[in-house]
Amino acid sequence: MKISWIMLLLTLVIYIVTAFFNSDVALASLQKSFEIIKSIAPIIVIVLFLMAIFTTLVKPKKMVKHIGDDSGLKGWMIAVFGGVLSHGSTYIWYPILSQMRNEGAREGLIVAFFYARAIKLPWIPVMIAYFGLTFTLLLSLYILVGAVVQGIIADKFVKVDLIKKL
Amino acid sequence: MFSYKHFKEVLNNTKRSFFMIAPMLIAVIGLVGLLQTVLTSEMIHSVFSGNAIYDMFVGTLVGGVSVGQPFVSYILGGELLKEGVSLYAVSAFILSWVTLGVVQLPLEWSLFGKHFTIIRNVLAFVFAFVVSFLTVMTLEVLS
Numbered sequence: 001m002k003i004s005w006i007m008l009l010l011t012l013v014i015y016i017v018t019a020f021f022n023s024d025v026a027l028a029s030l031q032k033s034f035e036i037i038k039s040i041a042p043i044i045v046i047v048l049f050l051m052a053i054f055t056t057l058v059k060p061k062k063m064v065k066h067i068g069d070d071s072g073l074k075g076w077m078i079a080v081f082g083g084v085l086s087h088g089s090t091y092i093w094y095p096i097l098s099q100m101r102n103e104g105a106r107e108g109l110i111v112a113f114f115y116a117r118a119i120k121l122p123w124i125p126v127m128i129a130y131f132g133l134t135f136t137l138l139l140s141l142y143i144l145v146g147a148v149v150q151g152i153i154a155d156k157f158v159k160v161d162l163i164k165k166l
Numbered sequence: 167m168f169s170y171k172h173f174k175e176v177l178n179n180t181k182r183s184f185f186m187i188a189p190m191l192i193a194v195i196g197l198v199g200l201l202q203t204v205l206t207s208e209m210i211h212s213v214f215s216g217n218a219i220y221d222m223f224v225g226t227l228v229g230g231v232s233v234g235q236p237f238v239s240y241i242l243g244g245e246l247l248k249e250g251v252s253l254y255a256v257s258a259f260i261l262s263w264v265t266l267g268v269v270q271l272p273l274e275w276s277l278f279g280k281h282f283t284i285i286r287n288v289l290a291f292v293f294a295f296v297v298s299f300l301t302v303m304t305l306e307v308l309s
Contacts, residue, residue: 008189011196018200025203033199036241037192047237048184052177098277110278111286115293118264120236127260130244131253138304139257142297150289157285 043125050122079109080147083116093117112151118143187235194238198245214251218299221255226294229262239263253305257298265290 019026086093097110119140120127127136214221229239243256266287267274275283 004187004190004193007193008196011193014200015196025200029196029200029203031199032202033195036195036198040241044184048180049177052173052180094273094277101278101282107282107285110282111289114286115265115290118261120264123236123240126237126240130240131247131256134308135253135301135305138308139261139297139301142300142304143261146293146297150286150293153289154285 040126040129043129046125047122050125075106075109076112076148076151079113079151080116080144083113083147084119084121084144086113086117087122106151106155108151108153108155111154112147115147115150116144118147190235191237194241198241202245211250214255216252218252218254218302219295221252222258222295222298225255225258225298226262226266226291229259229294230266230291231268232263236260236264253302254298257301258294261297262290262294265294 015026015029018029093113097105097113101107101110124136124140127139131139214224232239239260243260246259247253247256271283271287274286278286
């Protein structure tokens with residue numbers, strides 16, 4: 001929260017300094033900023049509702065207990081879709097996933113979970129507004145496939161590493 | 167199970183979280199407005215060469231060292247696109263923004279160890295190229 005306010009204060013200072021040297025540039029910049037706010041304000045309301053829905057449905061502790069070492073296809077599904085549905089800062093997930101890994105969860109599943117988090121469901125409306133529906137769907141699809149492929153590669157690297165250690 | 171009471175509680179929490187990031191959102195939009203006024207298209211194009219591979223590399227690097235909520239990358243990426251920067255570069259930028267985290271590296275390293283952190287980040291770096299390239303190629307074929 002502190003950083004948010006510092007950032008806003010810094011931006012205000014930059015605007016004041018700019019206005020001091022060139023008021024036209026400061027005014028034009030303000031105008032452009034208001035145009036951006038006007039275009040994304042309705043989407044932000046949708047984002048707010050989506051965030052609440054996903055936070056209600058997905059609970060970190062319940063999800064990670066299903067991505068154990070012998071979870072098979074179910075493990076992949078939960079890792080990938082759990083990553084997509086997981087909400088909030090990565091810091092929330094780091095300690096839980098790290099603990100799971102120490103208790104024997106597959107590295108590949110954790111890698112897949114991390115990559116699938118690139119799909120930020122609540123922010124999808126903003127992405128569609130900027131890049132279009134087709135782009136958003138294609139990118140999301142390739143991220144899902146990419147998450148699984150990366151998981152498989154990571155598992156192979158772990159095996160090679162274990163053999164070397166033996 | 168979905169509970170309406172729980173949803174209402176979460177909605178209130180989400181509103182509070184949102185108001186916490188609102189100053190950052192306004193600051194970023196303010197800076198984007200300023201950059202749009204000060205930076206000319208020629209300046210932006212001088213960073214991006216027009217070569218898909220090089221542009222994706224630049225996009226991945228810039229996205230990887232940047233921090234913040236994903237919407238910031240969408241706003242910046244969307245504005246770069248309007249300035250004529252290639253979709254290859256913009257895709258790599260928004261993707262590496264969320265999958266690579268130079269700032270988070272020490273924390274990841276301390277919790278998951280060197281081996282895991284290197285593998286995950288190298289894969290995320292390579293896949294920023296692969297996923298961006300495939301997405302834009304497919305989009306071009308479809309349109």
